[in-house]
Amino acid sequence: MSxxxxxxxxxxxxxxxxxxxxxxxxxxxxxxIAILVFAIFPFVWTLAIALTDKTAGVSIxxxxxxxxxxxxxxxxxxxxxxxxxxxxxLWNSVSITVMTVIGTxxxxxxxxxxxARFRFPxxxxxxxxxVATLVLPSETNFIVNTLTLKNLHLLGTHLGVxxxxxxxAFGIFLMRQAFLSIPSALLEAARLDGASELTILTRIMLPLxxxxxxxxxxxxxxxxxxxxxxxxxxxxxxxxxxPLSVAVLKLKGQFNYDPFNIAAGSLFMMLPVLIVxxxxxxxxxxxxxxxxx
Amino acid sequence: xxxxxxxxxMSYTFLAPALILLAVFTFYPLVYGAYLGFTEYTGARFxxxxxxxxxxxxxxxxxxxxxxFHTAIWNSVRYLxxxxxxxxxxxxxxxxxxxxxxxxxxxxxxxxxxVVTSVSLAAVMFEWVFNxxxxxxxxxxxxxxxxxxxxxxxxxxETWAFFAVMLVTFWRGFGYYMVLYLAGLQTIPQELEEAAVxxxxxxxxxxxxxxxxxxxxxxxxxxxxxxxxxxxxxxxVLVLTNGGPLNSTYTALMYVYAxxxxxxxxxxxxxxxxxxxxxxxALIISAVNFRLFRTDDxxxxx
Numbered sequence: 001m002s003x004x005x006x007x008x009x010x011x012x013x014x015x016x017x018x019x020x021x022x023x024x025x026x027x028x029x030x031x032x033i034a035i036l037v038f039a040i041f042p043f044v045w046t047l048a049i050a051l052t053d054k055t056a057g058v059s060i061x062x063x064x065x066x067x068x069x070x071x072x073x074x075x076x077x078x079x080x081x082x083x084x085x086x087x088x089x090l091w092n093s094v095s096i097t098v099m100t101v102i103g104t105x106x107x108x109x110x111x112x113x114x115x116a117r118f119r120f121p122x123x124x125x126x127x128x129x130x131v132a133t134l135v136l137p138s139e140t141n142f143i144v145n146t147l148t149l150k151n152l153h154l155l156g157t158h159l160g161v162x163x164x165x166x167x168x169a170f171g172i173f174l175m176r177q178a179f180l181s182i183p184s185a186l187l188e189a190a191r192l193d194g195a196s197e198l199t200i201l202t203r204i205m206l207p208l209x210x211x212x213x214x215x216x217x218x219x220x221x222x223x224x225x226x227x228x229x230x231x232x233x234x235x236x237x238x239x240x241x242x243p244l245s246v247a248v249l250k251l252k253g254q255f256n257y258d259p260f261n262i263a264a265g266s267l268f269m270m271l272p273v274l275i276v277x278x279x280x281x282x283x284x285x286x287x288x289x290x291x292x293x
Numbered sequence: 294x295x296x297x298x299x300x301x302x303m304s305y306t307f308l309a310p311a312l313i314l315l316a317v318f319t320f321y322p323l324v325y326g327a328y329l330g331f332t333e334y335t336g337a338r339f340x341x342x343x344x345x346x347x348x349x350x351x352x353x354x355x356x357x358x359x360x361x362f363h364t365a366i367w368n369s370v371r372y373l374x375x376x377x378x379x380x381x382x383x384x385x386x387x388x389x390x391x392x393x394x395x396x397x398x399x400x401x402x403x404x405x406x407x408v409v410t411s412v413s414l415a416a417v418m419f420e421w422v423f424n425x426x427x428x429x430x431x432x433x434x435x436x437x438x439x440x441x442x443x444x445x446x447x448x449x450x451e452t453w454a455f456f457a458v459m460l461v462t463f464w465r466g467f468g469y470y471m472v473l474y475l476a477g478l479q480t481i482p483q484e485l486e487e488a489a490v491x492x493x494x495x496x497x498x499x500x501x502x503x504x505x506x507x508x509x510x511x512x513x514x515x516x517x518x519x520x521x522x523x524x525x526x527x528x529x530v531l532v533l534t535n536g537g538p539l540n541s542t543y544t545a546l547m548y549v550y551a552x553x554x555x556x557x558x559x560x561x562x563x564x565x566x567x568x569x570x571x572x573x574x575a576l577i578i579s580a581v582n583f584r585l586f587r588t589d590d591x592x593x594x595x
Contacts, residue, residue: 120301138323139575143561144325163318227411228412249532269414281402281405
């Protein structure tokens with residue numbers, strides 16, 4: 001991380017041959033914009049479709065006209081919200097996501113604290129086991145986990161989607177790294193004052209590691225909100241409880257296929273993540289960079 | 294040093310939720326899933342409330358004789374084609390946005406947006422792109438590479454659906470690897486680049502002679518990650534083509550999923566056995582990768 005921070009400003013003083021500069025710069029931006037179109041075109045188009053007034057009898061496939069709708073309306077959003085009970089699916093997404101984020105933060109922080117700060121018999125074994133989950137073949141886990149959830153009577157419930165996902169190596173790792181960076185003197189002082197370990201964790205460690213908690217929370221939020229396969233498997237017997245990510249594809253499969261409504265429904269799903277991402281993009285990109293170092 | 298028992302007790306209390314959850318939902322399924330691969334555990338047995346019946350290698354013999362499984366494995370191996378393309382493109386894009394020019398932060402963020410897109414959203418959007426009347430055909434027609442009469446419904450074509458799904462994998466992946474490569478690029482000493490410029494190296498030469506060799510650890514790490522991801526591809530296939538048309542996009546994990554959950558003649562035993570085969574292939578490929586390119590390099594980069 002620190003190496004990245006110092007290396008970046010230095011890039012400005014690179015020597016360049018002066019007459020070639022404008023040409024290469026134009027070329028560079030042309031390529032960048034071409035890639036930009038590739039990356040975000042589907043979103044732009046979806047937005048355009050969602051905002052199109054379909055009563056005018058337009059086709060989404062009339063290029064390039066469908067990219068710039070002549071009559072803009074918000075009616076599709078209202079329409080899809082009402083006819084497809086989108087509110088219920090939105091609520092399902094919120095319920096699953098909130099439970100997963102809170103669960104992940106609590107479980108990861110609790111587990112990371114002793115791993116970072118204490119010596120106890122079995123610590124290395126436990127830590128290795130957690131590391132191992134990153135590389136172990138998980139191809140068949142979803143089959144057995146479905147059976148387990150069935151036995152626990154959690155199949156078809158939001159809790160069933162959430163519980164198997166909250167304990168993960170990524171979260172425990174991230175929090176452990178954060179806790180390791182807190183000076184021991186702080187902890188010693190608190191202990192001398194008679195604070196319990198739980199107090200130290202909640203009053204000292206967690207407030208001081210807020211950026212890491214936020215990063216983990218946002219990562220978990222986006223992943224959970226977008227998750228498709230696992231909620232689809234767990235909730236296959238309870239279609240009314242599926243989150244938006246699963247419901248959107250069901251809308252698509254309905255016989256009264258209406259692309260305008262589906263585009264609007266997709267935006268309902270995309271917007272929260274897009275907003276979170278734009279607000280926290282530094283955290284995202286830095287967090288990933290940190291993963292390589 | 295003696296460790297106070299209270300400290301041990303406290304540690305295990307804090308670790309308990311994570312350990313219990315990992316044991317039940319990660320380690321137990323690994324072991325039990327592997328066992329299921331050697332049993333008969335069909336829909337019929339399940340309906341009668343019977344448990345799995347040990348049958349030795351029967352499932353693997355079934356897999357060996359199942360043309361659909363051969364197709365699935367072949368498609369998964371073929372899917373690895375996406376790896377070199379994806380890695381080279383991500384590296385090139387990373388080099389492109391690694392310069393401090395106006396707006397560069399925005400380009401980086403925008404390229405990352407597909408990564409935070411759900412696969413179901415990608416399915417909705419790309420169905421319109423790949424439609425016979427979709428954007429892809431419009432672009433190709435505009436470039437006079439095809440005509441509206443010869444337009445292809447990409448996801449319905451036995452030849453092209455496979456590559457269409459790959460394009461979505463590429464689209465969702467390049468921003469992710471770009472960020473990893475960016476991190477690697479930041480570690481290249483400035484002096485080396487400058488020396489290359491002074492020696493008269495053009496950008497192309499600098500990329501191949503300076504950047505690529507110095508980025509070796511990151512390239513290996515990303516290639517490994519993306520190889521495993523390509524072998525395990527399931528969601529894109531599931532939402533875009535469901536394995537079709539005519540099984541042309543049916544991949545190995547699609548087989549595992551379908552045998553476990555689709556239809557009434559599901560067979561957890563056979564699905565688990567197929568999962569074991571995929572896992573074994575993934576492990577072998579990782580091992581080969583690590584052997585081929587010295588492990589210490591990767592460890593250094595990671």
